[in-house]
Amino acid sequence: xxxxxxxxxxxxxxPAFIVLAVFIVLPLMFSLYSSxxxxxxxxxxxxxxxxxxxxxxxxxxxxxxxxxxGRTVLLLTIALNAEMLLGLGLALLVNKATRGxxxxxxxxxxxxxxxxxxxxxxxxxxxxxxxGFVNNALQSLGLTDRAIPWLIDGNLALFSIIVAxxxxxxxxxxILILAxxxxxxxxxxxAAHVDGCTPWQTFRYVTWPYLMPFAFIAMTIRSLDVARAxxxxxxxxxxxxxxxxxxxxxxxxxxAYGDARMGLAxxxxxxxxxxxxxxTVYFFRKLAAxxxxxxxxx
Amino acid sequence: xxxxxxxRLRRRLLKAAHFVxxxxxxxxxCLPGLWIVLSSLRPTVEIMAKPPVWIPETLSLDAYxxxxxxxxxxxxxxxxxxxxxxxxxxxxxxIALAIGLSGGYAFARYRFKAKxxxxxxxxxxxxxxxxxxxxxxxxxxxxxGIIDTHFSLILTYVALNVPFTIWLIDGxxxxxxxxxxxAAQIDGCTPWQAFWQVExxxAGPGIASAGIFxxxxxxxxxxxxxxxxxxxxSKTLPVGLLDYTAEFxxxxxxxxxxxxVMIVPALTLTFIIQKHLVSGLTFGAVKG
Numbered sequence: 001x002x003x004x005x006x007x008x009x010x011x012x013x014x015p016a017f018i019v020l021a022v023f024i025v026l027p028l029m030f031s032l033y034s035s036x037x038x039x040x041x042x043x044x045x046x047x048x049x050x051x052x053x054x055x056x057x058x059x060x061x062x063x064x065x066x067x068x069x070g071r072t073v074l075l076l077t078i079a080l081n082a083e084m085l086l087g088l089g090l091a092l093l094v095n096k097a098t099r100g101x102x103x104x105x106x107x108x109x110x111x112x113x114x115x116x117x118x119x120x121x122x123x124x125x126x127x128x129x130x131x132g133f134v135n136n137a138l139q140s141l142g143l144t145d146r147a148i149p150w151l152i153d154g155n156l157a158l159f160s161i162i163v164a165x166x167x168x169x170x171x172x173x174x175i176l177i178l179a180x181x182x183x184x185x186x187x188x189x190x191a192a193h194v195d196g197c198t199p200w201q202t203f204r205y206v207t208w209p210y211l212m213p214f215a216f217i218a219m220t221i222r223s224l225d226v227a228r229a230x231x232x233x234x235x236x237x238x239x240x241x242x243x244x245x246x247x248x249x250x251x252x253x254x255x256a257y258g259d260a261r262m263g264l265a266x267x268x269x270x271x272x273x274x275x276x277x278x279x280t281v282y283f284f285r286k287l288a289a290x291x292x293x294x295x296x297x298x
Numbered sequence: 299x300x301x302x303x304x305x306r307l308r309r310r311l312l313k314a315a316h317f318v319x320x321x322x323x324x325x326x327x328c329l330p331g332l333w334i335v336l337s338s339l340r341p342t343v344e345i346m347a348k349p350p351v352w353i354p355e356t357l358s359l360d361a362y363x364x365x366x367x368x369x370x371x372x373x374x375x376x377x378x379x380x381x382x383x384x385x386x387x388x389x390x391x392x393i394a395l396a397i398g399l400s401g402g403y404a405f406a407r408y409r410f411k412a413k414x415x416x417x418x419x420x421x422x423x424x425x426x427x428x429x430x431x432x433x434x435x436x437x438x439x440x441x442x443g444i445i446d447t448h449f450s451l452i453l454t455y456v457a458l459n460v461p462f463t464i465w466l467i468d469g470x471x472x473x474x475x476x477x478x479x480x481a482a483q484i485d486g487c488t489p490w491q492a493f494w495q496v497e498x499x500x501a502g503p504g505i506a507s508a509g510i511f512x513x514x515x516x517x518x519x520x521x522x523x524x525x526x527x528x529x530x531x532s533k534t535l536p537v538g539l540l541d542y543t544a545e546f547x548x549x550x551x552x553x554x555x556x557x558x559v560m561i562v563p564a565l566t567l568t569f570i571i572q573k574h575l576v577s578g579l580t581f582g583a584v585k586g
Contacts (some may be wrong), residue, residue: 012404015397016460023457024423027434034437047474093320104320109572110327113564115518118557122330125337125550129532133333136350167330167504191414220421225460227427231520247522249429256433257525269430280425284418 028273035266053265064243065251067270072248072275075158076226083222084215086166087173092159094174095181105178112171114229120235123164127151127236154244157237161245163230173218180214181207216287223279227272243283247270331561338362338554340359361555369423376556378530379538381440385448386534387516389431390455394463395509401460402508403448405495407476417464424461428521447526454522459512464509466575470504507571514564 008016059065081104092106114122126133127150139145141264150160184207192202230249231238239246239254246254252272256265337345339357365376404410405417430522435454439445474497482492520536527533535556542553 007410009404009410012408013416014401016401018419018466019397019460020320020423022430023435023453024426027431027438030438031430031434034434037399090323093316093323096316104324106569106572107324107328109568110331114331114561114570115515115520115536117518117539117563118560119521121553122334122556126330126333130348131346131350133330140350142353166545167326171327175576207500212585224421224424227429227521229401230429231536234520234524246362249427250426250431253429262433262437266433268493269427269433272427272430273425276425276427277422280422281418284421288414297343 022111024081024256030268031269034263037263039263039266040260041262044080046263051263055264058264059267059271063273064246067245068246068248068251069271069275071246073150075162075229075247076279079169079229080219080222082166083170084175086170086221087218088134088177088211088215090170090174091177091181094178103177108174108178109171111168112175114168117235119164119168120232123232124236125165127160131139134154148277152241156187157241157245160227161233161236162174164236165229168232172222173215173217176214176218176241177205177211177220180211184210213290216283216290220280220283220287223276227276248275255272334554334557338551338558340551342549342551345401353424362553362559365552365555365559372540374541374552374556375530376535376538376559379533379535380559382527382532383517383534384447386446386451386455386532389448389515390452390459390516391509391513392528393452394455394512395505397456398458398463398467398508399505400465403471405464407470413562418462420464424458428519429525432525435522440525445526446532448532451532451534452527455516455519455525458519458522459515462515463512464507466508467501467505470501470508470574473504474500504574505572510567510571511575514567517560517564 034047036052036065037047037049038051038055066198090108094101094108094177097104111119127135129147129149129152134150135144135147138148149156151157173234188206188210189202192206197205225248229247231254233245233247233250234253237245248268252265252268255261255268310468336354338361339359340354341356341358341360344351344356345551354484365374406411406473435450439450444450478500479489479492479497482496487495517534518536519534523534523537524540527537539553539556539560542549542556
């Protein structure tokens with residue numbers, strides 16, 4: 001009787017609300033609470049000791065944390081920009097192809113089907129300094145006579161991880177931008193041509209504004225699970241060598257399960273969550289603005 | 299005449315450059331996967347050989363035979379992991395789809411207060427990094443004693459999949475004109491009948507691809523599974539992949555073979571849905 005008083009959309013959204021509240025929001029509240037305690041897995045009693053903001057102070061004054069934070073932001077910036085540019089390039093290339101478009105489009109989706117764990121494993125194999133494809137190829141071609149320590153040198157390891165990340169996610173951008181190209185009306189481009197625009201001008205002022213919403217959809221989807229990079233890093237280097245590839249997420253994992261310091265790890269996790277949320281909200285708003293700009297009916 | 303010739307040359311060069319660029323891009327995309335497949339078929343000696351052996355001399359299915367011959371060879375119970383993955387993925391997909399169906403329909407068909415805020419809120423729950431979410435879930439599941447069971451994993455994946463399922467299904471229902479259901483109701487259908495007999499079949503292929511997408515997310519998930527699964531009872535394939543590195547040395551061939559086993563279902567399913575997936579994500583702005 002009371003149920004029927006609720007409006008239809010409320011009723012329809014109720015299951016989703018309940019599931020998300022119970023399995024995402026509630027656990028997060030719990031972890032918020034435990035981030036104010038010195039909780040250690042090995043000492044259950046510590047869950048009931050309240051220590052205020054001490055964990056957060058610890059985290060925010062910890063140099064190791066800030067290094068990992070900076071590295072995460074750096075990695076995301078480089079990776080997302082590279083994915084965007086490469087995805088755009090790939091979409092334009094495929095769109096220009098006159099034959100075999102269907103096959104090309106299917107092949108383009110290939111990396112998307114790989115789970116991050118597989119991507120990590122695959123690149124760990126390819127970049128192995130001893131038996132990896134990359135070193136073997138370089139040595140066989142005579143480009144280098146010694147083995148390049150891709151995953152053993154700190155900077156090269158970060159580079160290798162970025163390569164893996166870009167390989168796996170460029171497809172998201174390429175596919176959605178290609179969808180935009182296919183849906184685009186041909187007249188404005190032709191009009192620009194007639195009016196004497198150079199190819200670059202046509203692209204910059206006619207094609208690109210039209211593609212923007214699609215690029216932002218891709219960005220939004222990517223921002224929803226940027227933390228997938230955890231899987232890749234975990235497999236490829238596990239934060240090593242000597243913590244030179246430690247990201248926010250691997251640091252959280254190590255503090256929680258390696259050192260069993262759950263309270264501290266939860267405080268770190270909250271910083272990671274905030275980072276993700278800021279990211280997602282930013283792109284959602286961009287997405288909404290871009291949609292209004294082209295005035296399409298959504 | 300001269301300008302004509304140079305123009306033609308330029309066009310031909312551009313065409314060649316386009317072809318080379320496309321070829322290189324496709325090579326970079328496809329080669330790593332093919333290399334894994336090839337490595338799974340080669341004897342370990344050849345993988346480890348120095349200087350490298352480029353043309354394989356012998357190909358065999360030994361790695362696959364060893365993997366599926368039970369826990370004896372190599373000690374990795376692939377069958378159990380495969381069964382766990384399948385049970386968890388299928389069950390969580392079905393539940394997530396049911397919930398996503400009702401939620402997505404609400405977003406596509408009704409106007410209500412704070413609609414976009416609620417939508418954004420749903421998406422934000424998806425943005426929580428898996429490893430960050432795994433901490434409280436690990437503690438809660440350990441307390442309630444449902445850690446290392448299919449049950450806990452299924453519930454987690456349902457929550458993980460609901461936001462994105464809603465996004466996709468919302469997009470698919472928007473492509474179905476509102477008038478159709480109204481016309482059906484004027485013709486005497488109840489709203490319930492109108493939904494199941496008119497709107498649902500029209501959005502059907504899209505909903506199926508939302509389901510496949512949810513399935514793949516569960517099938518591939520690692521960050522959460524690696525913490526809430528502990529043993530053969532509930533370990534899934536992505537977690538099982540690490541069994542090969544647990545020892546001091548890595549069994550590259552075995553890992554490659556397991557990787558192929560993991561990727562084949564994903565590959566097949568993605569081919570089926572690729573068209574619908576794109577149109578769902580772009581809210582029907584595209585006719586693919």
